[in-house]
Amino acid sequence: MTERVYQVRGFDISNMTIVEGDSGLIVIDTLGSPETAHAALDLYYQHRPRKPVGTVIYTHSHPDHFGGVKGVTSEADVASGKVQLLAPAGFNEAVAGEVVLAALPWAGACNTNSALSCRPGRVAMLTAASARRSAARRSA
Secondary structure, X not given: OEOOEEEEOOOOOOOXXXXXXXXXXXXXXXXXXXXXXXXXXXXXXXXXXXXXXXXXXXXXXXXXXXXOHHHOOOHHHHHHOOOEEEOOOOHHHHHHHHOEEEEOOOOOOOOOOOOOOOOOOOOEEEOHHHHHHHHHHHHO
């Protein structure tokens, strides 16, 4: 793209942008799954210096822009402050308002009480309306 700014395309329906800082990387949008995000970061490292990820930025609340976060960093690194996680104001509310996540990409397993079947690390999404219908059927 330009000096110190790189974009990985074709691994997912969205793109991952990587900005090289002096001591670390800024990853903008982490793709839709940890597997694709990890593969995209590995491709970057094949051609550029292996600096640590220092910041992750979510541009908006669509799962293909934040679902791969565990492919570029860990919960421990975010919790310790080693990696800064930035999202727009109201991000969590926007995610909750758009979709009901039966399994978060960073949760590692699906809800065993759910009628959905999915593999660990995968996102299973329902619209809010279909989630209400499923809940109504289970309680009937």
